[in-house]
Amino acid sequence: MxxxxxxxxxxxxxxxxxxxxxxxxxxxxxxxxxxxxxxxxxxxxxxxxxxxxxxxxxxxxxxxxxxxxxxxxxxxxxxxxxxxxxxxxxxxxxxxxxxxxxxxxxxxxxxxxxxxxxxxGMACDDTRELAARAGLVLVEMMDAVRDGHPLDKRLLLEGAEFVLEAIQSAGVRQWLDLVLQHDDNTYQHCLLVAGFAAAVSVSLGFHSKDRGRVTGAALLHDIGKALIPQAILNKPSRLSSEEMAVVRTHTQIGYDMLKGQDTLDDELRSAVRNHHEFLDGTGYPSGLRGDQIPDLIRLLTICDIGSALIERRPYKSPLSVPDAIAEMRRMNGKLDHDILDEFQKAVFVG
The missing domain is CATH 3.40.50.2300 (Response regulator)
Known part of the structure; x- marks a missing residue:
């Protein structure tokens, strides 16, 4: 436009x-x-x-x-x-x-x-509308936490349903093509992660409630970035070490914002705080390892990294989905390879 x-x-x-x-x-x-x-x-x-x-x-x-x-x-x-x-x-x-x-x-x-x-454009009208509706939910949630208002879990689940409907009707490939047209790095990334998570939950045959739970957690995972300066999040060049340190605070910021909200369960709060943890203990913010990291977090970590690898930035070219999966397989000891196998099946079936 x-x-x-x-x-x-x-x-x-x-x-x-x-x-x-x-x-x-x-x-x-x-x-x-x-x-x-x-x-x-x-x-x-x-x-x-x-x-x-x-x-x-x-x-x-x-x-x-x-x-x-x-x-x-x-x-x-x-x-x-x-x-x-x-x-x-x-x-x-x-x-x-x-x-x-x-x-x-x-x-x-x-x-x-x-x-x-x-x-x-290439994507069908229905999928474009569903992506826009999910994006509206995401913007509304970001605005709410910036203004100090509690999140509406019903709104979160509504956004998850928009993503799931698009994935089930059009497939993850069309979702990726469409969402990659977004301008804002944070919104694009959250919608990509949610699309990947939805595709895996559908591929694994999760019940409707569990699909919504997984997709909602993916949509919410970067909510802490609502309080990170936009100049850093949308910087057109590589971040400095100081700026990267600021970005890394988003996990704890998001967790702290949601901590007192009774409508959100511990699983959602954990997803916000721990989606950058690795199985070998080298992730952040807590250096969790192995069995300390539940399956939902393991899945979100894979969806998060996969999305980051296929996104275009002024300082890096995007990888194709196959190359992104190959790159993740080289992250020895950090990711759950059984879940990565399911991720690969879901993406290529979709």
Whole structure:
């Protein structure tokens, strides 16, 4: 998607919300035209009560918009004049600039679906919507803990059901293709881990309740990163040792945030705290080893590492899934190879 804005310092919320649907490129309308990949949807938050802004937007649309491409116009003031101007510019849909995250995501999904196969991309519309819904749950949980509010376990299980439905209907490969289009590193990673965990739970024939339990734990595992600075989490280069030390605090931070919440059980809290532990005792935060690490944590650790290996970062190329599994098999003594075998079966069957 393409976001046309003159508020690059303030566009984070809109870009993040749109990124729940598809990767979002930000362009200022007065910047020199640069042809990139075709955009499935164009969104603008430029003011329509200013002649210069309208002229810039019209010029940008003439350069970036292809025939039949949907255009969502975000209005600073929903007036008759603004609606007329948006219509004159060819807007497919309009929303107020302060539309809720749910409204923005739902409208973007609808416009992509209405655009047909070329606008919806490789993944089917249903899977894209389920991924966006799971992403909305994840964002809502992150926002809740940032604001000091308790987590709603029903919301967590609802998010897990979105992931499971997508995995069961479309398979893990399509889930990976779609989620890897996310912009935000943390949300992308959590959705990948949840997809892998769901695929393994389905492959092993877990009952519905246990599938939800495993997938929910995966969705929640990095909740502590809600309190890690975004500048570190989304840094476009390799982290320094000091920054890495900050990131490693997310396990204990997450555990501490959930410790007093009666609606969440010890298993979920343990998943948040211990998913970086290794069987040989070299993990963190507690250096647990062997039988001290239950099967759920062993599975989450494998899903977590597998996801990290296939993710693209500015400082590293992504591995293919087969290469990621081969890399994990070389981690002698750290991972449960029986569970890794099941992980491999689930991924290749899916």
């Amino acid at each position: 393409l976001l046309l804005t003159d508020r690059c310092q303030d566009e984070g919320r809109i870009k993040r919300d749109l990124g729940l649907v598809r990767r979002c490129r930000v362009v200022t309308p007065h910047a020199p035209f640069r042809r990139g990949a075709d955009h499935a949807l164009i969104v603008s938050d430029l003011r329509l009560d200013n002649f210069v802004q309208v002229s810039l937007l019209r010029s940008a649309l003439s350069q970036y918009r292809q025939s039949g491409q949907p255009f969502l116009c975000l209005l600073h003031e929903v007036t008759h004049r603004a609606l007329q101007q948006a219509n004159a510019l060819g807007a497919t849909a309009v929303l107020p600039i302060d539309a809720s995250r749910e409204q923005l995501v739902s409208t973007a999904l609808r416009l992509l679906q209405e655009a047909g196969p070329s606008g919806a």
